[in-house]
Amino acid sequence: MSMPKTVRYSLVFVGLLIVLLLTAPFFIDVNTYKGQIEQKVEDVTGRKLTIGKISASLFPWVGVELDNVHLANRKGFSTHDFISVKKLHVKLALIPLLSKNVEIKHFEIVEPSVYLERHDDGQSNWGDLASSPATPAAASTTTSDVDTDSGAAGGMALAALQAESLSLTDGELTWVDGKAKPVALTELNVALNDVQLKRPVAVKVSGKLDGNAFDLDANVGPVGDLTKLDPVSLPVQGKLKAEQIRLQPFADMITGWPAELGDIAKAVVGVSANIEQRPGGLRLGEGSVTLDAAHKLDVNWKAEMSGKDELKLQRVALAVDDSPLLAVKGRINRLSGTPSFELHIDSQPIQRTWLTTFVPALNDMYAAHPAPWKQVSFNALVAGDARHVDIRDLQLLLDQDLLKVTGAVAFAGPDIRLRMNAQQLHLDPWLPQGKQQKAAASISLIPVALAAEPAIEPDLRFLKSWRVTTQMRVATLYLRGLQMGDFSVDINGNNGRFDMEPMSFNLAQGRVVEKASINVADYPASWKESVHITDVQAGPLLQSLAGMDMLSGTMAMDTQLRATGLTEAAVQTLNGRGNVLLRDGKLKGYDIAGAIRQFTSPGAAPGPKETDFAQLSGSFDIVNGVATNNDLFMASPLLRITGKGMVNLVQKVLDYHVEPRVVGTLKGQGDNVLRKGLVVPLHITGPFDAPKVRPEINAKTLIDNAPALLEKGNVGGALGGLLGGRKSAEPAGQGQPAAPAKQPETPAKQLLKGLGGMIPGF
Incomplete structure (x- = not known):
């Protein structure tokens, strides 16, 4: 049976079309358009674009290949290319394209290089490429028509987007910030295979950050309908690993590096993290960051987000030199606005001898102390935001003494409101007692204490804006060998004036009540105090305060004193x-x-x-x-x-x-x-x-x-x-001279x- 003419003609047409598509690139030189493309880009960006060669194919796929593409840097910056690509190769399936479906067979970028610069004045080499706003005339054109047509076409194309492979090989990104040493991301490789909208897509990223290798393996998707894509609910599951990242290249960018951590040039950071984002919006993450410097710091965490505005911290733990130090759990809310938090912080016992490694000044502060404090730990429940912190429950364990604190701190001002309570509190171990300076010999008539170099008067005017409301109650307070019962003190501060009214306690079978105030609004600060003592036994008091055992009795005393200054020189006032x-x-x-x-x-x-x-x-x-x-x-x-x-x-x-x-x-x-x-x-x-x-x-x-x-x-x-009277001496014997009398x-x-x-x- 002979083939119908319609079919024969169709096959002939298809055959001729295939021959035409195969031979067209040989007769059409696409490089003739290279100059137009380069000029158009330069007109739009103000930068010179050069393309080494353009190649095209039309069958069995539509392909375009650009070799040696270079986009010049912005004027006023270095001579490096802003962007350069050794080869850009795109292959599209022909038949789906006829029905407006974009099916990428292969998208390849070989040896791309991006050079980013920012000057000290904030100017960057990419700032001029930002899109300028549309003119009013253009904006007033048939916007609805354009949106409708292009949106529909774009949506159809994106909905059908798929590719056998997308790859970027041997890429490089260089970042130069002012006069800091450049930081380079090299050997960057990105591979996506079997890109589908209805199935998860495997993503592999690897490279070196200034010579330090990292890897990222992840599965993304299924993406679904791109017109309804919500990145927050896009399924993602992946793992990031970077075992060693040296901080030396970033030294100029890192401020406030603690001296206790040693030379930053020798510091290394390791990162390991697992990330999971579920379709319902739940995001999970856990991992660790290790800083290996003069001391080793380890932070590990596990967290989840049930929505875009809430982060639950199931665990955040800090260890120093392989010893656990802090653990935090809680939640952070309103991430898209003004974040707020509610956290529970728990510390392990912190030894003073261990802490001196990080705070060397502690050695000098307690060098001559006969029995300084040994350890401190705390447990706290805090809540707040960027403006204030509520201390709902803070429990400080000072050696064996438990001090409970509640209150709030508003950062504006600041405004500090605290309430402190304890059953017993030993303060002597916490009072600094440094090495005593040996007084130099002096032949001056001025006492040695005054001949010594005077202490620097502190400037406390920065406290003028502070508001303070503090209450402290201690059942038994031990200080300088004294046992103070029913200790109570209230401190209120505002506009540079801080009042202690009153401080009272039982002491040595009697009672002490003291009122005091200090004015820090002026320099130097001025103060005044009054003390009322009733029925206190003087013997134990003098023994504790001065080591004297020379006076006893029941003492009553009233004093009213005032002075200007807080150093020894203030005694003159x-x-x-x-x-x-x-x-x-x-x-x-x-x-x-x-x-x-x-x-x-x-x-x-x-x-x-x-x-x-x-x-x-x-x-x-x-x-x-x-x-x-x-x-x-x-x-x-x-x-x-x-x-x-x-x-x-x-x-x-x-x-x-x-x-x-x-x-x-x-x-x-x-x-x-x-x-x-x-x-x-x-x-x-x-x-x-x-x-x-x-x-x-x-x-x-x-x-x-x-x-x-x-x-x-x-x-x-x-x-x-x-x-004027005189006493005669009796003779020692008859006829014998009298012995000389001893003069009285x-x-x-x-x-x-x-x-x-x-x-x-x-």
């Missing part, structure tokens, strides 16, 4: 007043009654080295660092002591007059004479660390004390001799000798 009262106490180490007994009756047995008193009181006024007292008074069963004088806190010297007066009897222990009225005035002068005590003895002193000193014995005779000590010498027993070191 110290002003204020105060009073102190001690009852039913002892002055230890000073047996005033026994000294008088020894003085008046040398054979009397010594008593205990202490002096009881019923009352010891005085008040003082301070003007520019100089304190004066005119009403010192001590009452005991035997003595009344009064005194007045000056204490110069600036030069650390004193000038003080004391008058002890005997008001009772010295009967007993070898002395059976009443000594009422005996007065021995003393003058105490000199520096604090080496005062000199001298009796103020003159003729008036001796005359005033004569009634108390007159008795049978050498004191009365000596006093008589001093006043003068009353003045006897007073001095007696005072040696009254005042230790006199």
Whole structure:
């Protein structure tokens, strides 16, 4: 049966068409269009485009191949090409193309090179290629028609997009930022095989980042309808691995590199990450980043996103030198807007000796501390955003003491509001105690403390904008050997003024209430304080604060002080007043009654080295660092002591007059004479660390004390001799010369000798 003419003619037509498509490239020189293409690109971009060769084919596929394509760099930048490609080869299936379906058989880019530059002023070599906005006239044309037609055609083409292979081989990307060393991404290879819209597509990417290899293997898709593509829900599953990335090439871009991590040129980063994005929008990720430097830092994580605005942190852990340090979990919300967070942070115990490796200053801070703190850890629940942080629960474990903190911090200002509570808190281990500086020998009349280089006055004016509201409650606070019960303090700050009103606590069977304020709005800062003490035992207080065991009694004290400055030099501006009262106490180490007994009756047995008193009181006024007292008074069963004088806190010297007066009897222990009225005035002068005590003895002193000193014995005779009387010596024997009589000590010498027993070191 013969073939129908229609079929025969069709086959002949197809055959002629195939022959035409095969022979057309030999008769049509596509390179004749090269100049037009180059000129058109230069007109649009202002950059010169050169194409080495253009080749084309029409059957069995439509193919275009461009060799040695070069696009020049922007004027004012380096002579490197902005983009260059050794070969660009595209092959399209012919038959689907006739029905407007794009079916890529092969898309290949060989040795592409991109050179990106940015100057210090922010200008870049790609900034001029940004699309300019359409003119109003163009924008007002039949937009709806264009969108409808082109959108439909484009959608049809994209919907049918598929390819047997897409590849980029041996690519290179160079980044130059200002004067920093260039960073190069080399040996870049990208391969996509069997590209389909209805099946997952395998993607492989590999390369070297400045000589450091990395690999990415992933499956993307199925893509589905490209007109409805949502990248957030596009299925992706892949793995990124980069074992060693040296940071030296990026050194100029990294600011704030910690010195504790050593030389950045020797630092290496390793990355390993698994990423999964599911069609429902759920994204999972886990992996680790390792920084290998002077110390090794490891961060590993596992996170998921149920939507584009919420990130759940199932685990973020930090380890240092293979030792776990921190663990974080929680969530971050509103990623597309102003992010907020809610995090739980848990730390492992941090040893002070380990921490000094990263904070060397700790060695100096605690060099002379007999028992510094050992470790700290914390557990915190915090929430907030870029504007503030809410501390919902912070638990600090300071050695064995648990301090609980709640509150909020607003960064604008800032505004700090905290509440702190603890059952017990030992502060001594946390107070810095550095090496004591040995004072240099000095022959100057100025005290050594003032001759030393003065400390720098801190400038606290940056605190003027701070708002602070802080409350602290501790059942038992230990500080400098003191045990403070029911400790409470409130601190409020605003406009540069910080008030502590009040701080109160139980101490040594009594109560202390202190109010204070500091004004940091001006330089230097000024401050004032008032202290009210009731029924505090002075002995334990002095023992703890100064290591002194010389005074006991129940103490009451009130002071009001003010000064300008926070260094030792501020004592020059110290002003204020105060009073102190001690009852039913002892002055230890000073047996005033026994000294008088020894003085008046040398054979009397010594008593205990202490002096009881019923009352010891005085008040003082301070003007520019100089304190004066005119009403010192001590009452005991035997003595009344009064005194007045000056204490110069600036030069650390004193000038003080004391008058002890005997008001009772010295009967007993070898002395059976009443000594009422005996007065021995003393003058105490000199520096604090080496005062000199001298009796103020003159003729008036001796005359005033004569009634108390007159008795049978050498004191009365000596006093008589001093006043002009004479005692004749008895002959040693008949006719024999009398032995020379021993000259009695003068009353003045006897007073001095007696005072040696009254005042230790006199």
